[in-house]
Amino acid sequence: MTLTPNMTDEEAARQKAINDWLPVTASRTAKWWYSAFHNVTAMVGAGVLSLPYAMSHLGWGPGVTVLILSWIITFYTLWQMVEMHEMVPGKRFDRYHELGQQAFGEKLGLWIVVPQQLVVEISVDIVYMVTGGRSLKKFHDIVCPNCKSIRTTYFIMIFASVHFVLSHLPSFNSIAGVSLSAAVMSLAYSTIAWTASAAKGVRPDVDYGYSAKSASGKTFNVFTALGDVAFAYAGHNVVLEIQATIPSTPEKPSKVPMWRGAVVAYIIVGLCYFPVALIGYWVFGNSVEDNILLSLEKPNWLIATANMFVVIHIFAVPVFDMIETFLVKKLKFRPSFTLRFILRNVYVAFTMMVAISIPFFGGLLGFFGGLVMAPTTYYLPCIMWLVIYKPKPFSITWIANWICIVLGVALMIVAPIGGLRTIILSAKEYEFFS
Numbered sequence: 001m002t003l004t005p006n007m008t009d010e011e012a013a014r015q016k017a018i019n020d021w022l023p024v025t026a027s028r029t030a031k032w033w034y035s036a037f038h039n040v041t042a043m044v045g046a047g048v049l050s051l052p053y054a055m056s057h058l059g060w061g062p063g064v065t066v067l068i069l070s071w072i073i074t075f076y077t078l079w080q081m082v083e084m085h086e087m088v089p090g091k092r093f094d095r096y097h098e099l100g101q102q103a104f105g106e107k108l109g110l111w112i113v114v115p116q117q118l119v120v121e122i123s124v125d126i127v128y129m130v131t132g133g134r135s136l137k138k139f140h141d142i143v144c145p146n147c148k149s150i151r152t153t154y155f156i157m158i159f160a161s162v163h164f165v166l167s168h169l170p171s172f173n174s175i176a177g178v179s180l181s182a183a184v185m186s187l188a189y190s191t192i193a194w195t196a197s198a199a200k201g202v203r204p205d206v207d208y209g210y211s212a213k214s215a216s217g218k219t220f221n222v223f224t225a226l227g228d229v230a231f232a233y234a235g236h237n238v239v240l241e242i243q244a245t246i247p248s249t250p251e252k253p254s255k256v257p258m259w260r261g262a263v264v265a266y267i268i269v270g271l272c273y274f275p276v277a278l279i280g281y282w283v284f285g286n287s288v289e290d291n292i293l294l295s296l297e298k299p300n301w302l303i304a305t306a307n308m309f310v311v312i313h314i315f316a317v318p319v320f321d322m323i324e325t326f327l328v329k330k331l332k333f334r335p336s337f338t339l340r341f342i343l344r345n346v347y348v349a350f351t352m353m354v355a356i357s358i359p360f361f362g363g364l365l366g367f368f369g370g371l372v373m374a375p376t377t378y379y380l381p382c383i384m385w386l387v388i389y390k391p392k393p394f395s396i397t398w399i400a401n402w403i404c405i406v407l408g409v410a411l412m413i414v415a416p417i418g419g420l421r422t423i424i425l426s427a428k429e430y431e432f433f434s
Contacts, residue, residue, distance in 0.1 A: 017335070018325075018328055018329060018335060021324075021328070021335040022321055022324055022325055022328075023317045023318075023320050023321045023324070025094055025244060027245060028244070028245055028246065028247050028248075029245070029247060030242075030245040030246045030247075031246075031257065032246075032256075032257030032258070032260045032261045033261060033264075034179075034242070034245065034246070034261065035242055035243070035246065035257060035258045035260070035261025035262055035265070036183075036260075036261035036262075036264040036265045036268075037179055037180045037182075037183035037184075037261075037265075038179050038183075038238070038242045038261075039078075039235060039239070039242060039261060039262055039265035039266075040183040040186060040187070040265045040268050040269065041179045041182040041183045041186065042235035042237075042238045042239075042242070043232075043233065043234070043235030043265070043269055044183070044186040044187070044190065044268070044269055044272050044273075045124075045128065045131075045182075045186060047228065047231045047232030047233070047234070048186070048190050048193075048232055048272050048273055048276050048277075049131070049189075049193065049276070049291045049292050049293055050228045050231070050232065050290050050291060050292075051067070051228070051229070051232055051273060051276055051277035051280065051292075052197075052276065052277055052279075052280025052281045052284065052288045052292045052295075053225075053228065053288050053289065053290045053291075053292070054066075054224075054225035054226075054228040054229050054232075054277070055225075055277050055278070055280070055281035055288075056211065056225075056281055056284075056285065056286040056287075056288050057210070057211075057218075057221040057222055057224060057225035058222060058225045058226075059208070059210070060208065060281075062222075063225075063277070063281070064278070066225075066226065066229050067229065067273065067274065067277055069407070070229050070230070070232075070233045070378075071233070071266075071269070071270060071273070073378055073404050073407065073408075074233045074235075074236070074377055074378065075266050076400070076404065077236060077377060077378065077379075077381040077382060077404065078235075078236060078239060078262055078266070078381075079259070079262075080381045080382065080384075080385050081099070081236060081239045081240060081381050082239065082243060082255050082258050082259050082262060083255060084099055084381075084384065084385070084388065085099075085240055085243045085244075085254065085255060085258070086248060086253055086254065086255060087388065088102070092244065092248065092254075093240055094240060094241065094243075094244035095240055095241060095244070095318070095321070095322075096113050096117050096236075096237060096239075096240050096241070096318075096376070097109060097110055097113040097114045097117065097322075098240075099113075099240060099384060100112050100113030100114075100380075100384070101113075102384075102388065103383070103384040103387045103388050104384075104387065112380075113376075113380070114322065116372050116375055116376050116380070117237050117318070117322070117376060118319065118322065119368070119371070119372040120234065120237045120368075120372045120373055120376055121237060121238075121316060121318055121319040122319060122351065123368035123372065123373075124234070124368075125316050125319070125351045126351050126354050126355050127231070127355075127368065129156055129159060129160060129351050129352055129354075129355030130156065130355045131291070132155075132156070132159035133152050133153075133155040133156030133157075133158075133159045133355065134152060134155070134291065134294070135291075135293065136155040136158060136159055137150065137152050137155040138293060138294060140155070153356050156352060156355050156356050157352065157356070160348055160349075160351075160352035160355075163348050164345060164348050164349075167316060167320070167344040167345070167347070167348050168340070168341065168344060183268075186272065187268060187271070187272060189293070190271075190272035190273075190275075190276050191272075191275075193276050193280065193292050193293060193296070194275040194276045194279040194280060196296050197279050197280050197282075197283040197284070197292065197295075197296065198279050198283070200283055200296070201283065202282060202283055203283060203284060203285065203287070206283070206284065206285035206287075207285045207286050207287070208281075208285050208286065209286060210286065211286040211287075220417065220418045220421045220422075221418065222418065223370075223414045223415055223417050223418025223419070223421075224415070224418030224419050224421070224422050225418070226370065226411055226414060226415045226418070227367060227368070227370035227371075227374075227411075227415030227416065227418060227419045230370055230373050230374045230377070230378070230411055230415055231368060231373055232273065233269075233373075233377060234373035234376070234377045235377070236376055236377040236381065237318065237373075237376045237377070238317075238318050239262075241317070241318050241321065242258070243255070243258045246258055276292065280292045280295075316347065316348075319347065320340075320343070320344060320347070323343060323347075324339070324340065324343065327339065327343070358423065367415075367416050367419025367420050367422075367423060368419070370411055370412055370413075370414065370415020370416040370417075370418075370419060371412065371415070371416040371419075374408050374409075374411040374412040374415065375408065375412055377408075378404060378407065378408030378411060378412075379404050379405040379407075379408030379409060379412075380408075382401040382402075382404045382405050382408075383401075383405060385397075385401055386398070386401050386402075
């Protein structure tokens with residue numbers, strides 16, 4: 001937020017105190033490598049584990065094409081957001097919705113961006129609750145195969161208990177250590193996933209055909225797979241918030257270190273995504289689970305380690321920032337530890353309860369991936385770019401943006417349909433809180 005000239009000294013001091021308290025703007029001392037591992041953590045997570053499953057529904061040709069196109073499009077839209085962060089001299093758009101307000105107007109910008117960003121962040125945290133719980137259960141079952149079976153519900157609750165603690169780290173920079181650990185672990189379990197698959201070798205009865213037999217089943221599975229891929233590449237909803245933590249001057253704008261870190265992050269993304277997707281599908285074919293770690297059994301210690309690595313991964317700071325901003329700026333709550341303690345505990349409890357209620361990993365990825373992650377990652381930055389910069393019609397930039405918009409809108413329409421169908425089919429055999 002930029003302090004306006006007509007503010008009184010008292011109001012300006014109050015706004016500065018609030019900004020110094022809020023998670024995103026509390027600290028602007030980050031280095032370029034913070035950008036690298038924050039972006040890796042924002043993107044590489046539960047989604048990478050579903051990519052072989054997405055490949056099984058898409059097939060070799062379409063699957064590889066979708067993976068490559070998604071990498072190129074999201075890399076391009078990430079560059080756009082980094083460039084737009086300080087496009088107005090003397091002003092920084094520290095949050096996604098602030099950029100939306102610049103593009104679409106004060107009120108319309110909020111209504112376009114905030115609901116989508118909130119759903120993105122909340123859905124990601126719900127999916128990670130499910131993933132973390134299932135990974136803990138897999139770890140337990142591998143380490144202690146003769147122990148009494150424990151419901152996934154309890155493992156989701158155990159996973160949530162860790163995040164009741166982690167959620168109270170006050171700002172982006174204060175979670176730098178956790179974020180770095182999560183980035184390293186993301187790379188680790190991705191590497192374990194594809195190396196263990198390669199070591200296992202192609203299954204004797206591997207089948208690369210579509211698992212669904214009917215035309216409608218194949219179509220819906222393709223829709224779900226597109227949503228899975230969209231979820232895997234979704235990380236743009238925190239790009240501006242990450243860049244906000246980097247210091248900036250006219251001589252050394254924040255976009256330089258931010259972009260350097262983003263390039264490193266995207267190289268790591270490629271090293272994680274493509275081997276996992278291609279080798280996982282090559283080994284298991286259409287029998288691969290929606291989480292490839294569940295398809296792997298041996299070596300026990302390695303797969304158990306990979307499942308534990310999945311546990312350390314959460315990214316809810318922008319949600320806390322939005323809600324805390326609303327409470328202290330609009331509703332005039334006093335910034336305090338008590339407010340933050342109650343808010344964050346309620347949020348973690350909410351995501352835990354939803355995860356326990358609908359623990360359908362593949363369906364959740366497809367549904368949320370298409371519904372809200374396709375807009376915020378694939379085409380909303382392009383629309384903002386066109387509105388703000390107004391490139392010449394039919395120029396290369398204009399055409400590139402419209403291609404991204406058309407593909408992103410198509411993805412937003414079809415992916416939730418497949419994901420919702422998967423959830424409905426899974427729910428038929430599921431007992432609530434079982």
